[in-house]
């Protein structure tokens with residue numbers, strides 16, 4: 001294994017301040033996945049790497065750097081502050097702020113050369129005022145609601161808004177964007193319908209103002225090539241997962257993606273208990289015979305959900321072992337009865353590969369009735385990360 005970089009930076013000089021728990025992020029997997037998605041998009045269509053939510057738990061700056069090394073020059077975040085952090089870290093290229101910004105921060109959009117996505121007339125007016133005051137012009141992307149019922153103008157509200165914005169000084173319509181609710185499902189009717197609505201709006205606006213259009217998320221990149229438009233915006237696929245999870249079956253493109261994150265920890269203590277022992281809060285597990293149990297420094301505080309009480313599994317010595325009793329705030333217990341030579345300090349894989357066994361974000365998601373996205377955010381954003389080339 002090559003040298004690893006720890007984040008956050010040590011506070012005490014000369015110390016490592018390592019946590020017991022470690023998120024390992026493979027920078028080469030991130031680069032590989034970018035290349036897979038870029039090859040699907042084709043030479044003429046840039047891939048906007050969605051790095052919001054600290055790059056789905058992978059660390060925003062480090063992930064953006066990995067994508068940039070693979071050739072990426074377009075990034076998407078939710079909030080303005082994330083975009084500023086990216087620029088301050090030296091990320092070049094286009095950075096889209098998709099969720100808006102606070103009026104008092106508006107100047108940062110100009111100072112850091114960021115692209116705002118707008119969905120209210122009030123925002124357009126504020127941008128126009130600021131642009132005029134600075135003697136500059138700003139290009140904006142307009143968010144259209146083509147069926148998600150989230151942010152954006154409904155298509156029939158759009159002409160009125162566009163007419164209004166066209167009269168404002170210092171602001172230019174540089175593009176339009178929308179978002180699919182069901183693109184992860186191949187052949188979904190809402191995707192075809194949403195795309196039709198969006199492309200009609202795009203044709204009209206493009207003919208009047210020029211600009212570019214984008215709607216495709218990972219699901220659409222994998223399932224709906226007709227929707228690529230001028231840029232595709234990919235998140236989950238860049239981190240190595242298909243948006244539909246395991247229900248997608250053996251999708252050829254999904255098979256090429258490599259999960260970039262794993263989560264490892266170590267055993268704190270091993271002990272053998274007599275039959276009848278109750279384990280953890282509430283004694284929801286009681287040993288029928290003598291058991292050997294390992295205590296792990298992983299709990300719901302670390303993103304390992306309490307839903308895994310008596311249900312989760314981890315990998316020890318290449319074998320799947322079950323969680324016993326309730327998951328605590330920063331500990332849980334697992335059953336290592338019958339496994340030879342298990343000792344304190346042994347490596348435990350909560351997510352990832354050990355020997356021939358693998359626990360994926362999708363496996364964990366299933367136990368939480370959730371999706372890989374949430375597992376990656378929970379584990380990645382609540383633990384120390386280490387990057388491996």
Ligand SMILES: *Cc1c(COP(=O)(O)O)cnc(C)c1O
Nearest residue numbers: 050098217218233234235236243
């Ligand atoms: C997060 C996000 C995406 C990426 O979605 P994935 O399903 O992860 O590919 C695309 N567009 C917008 C606006 C987003 O917020």
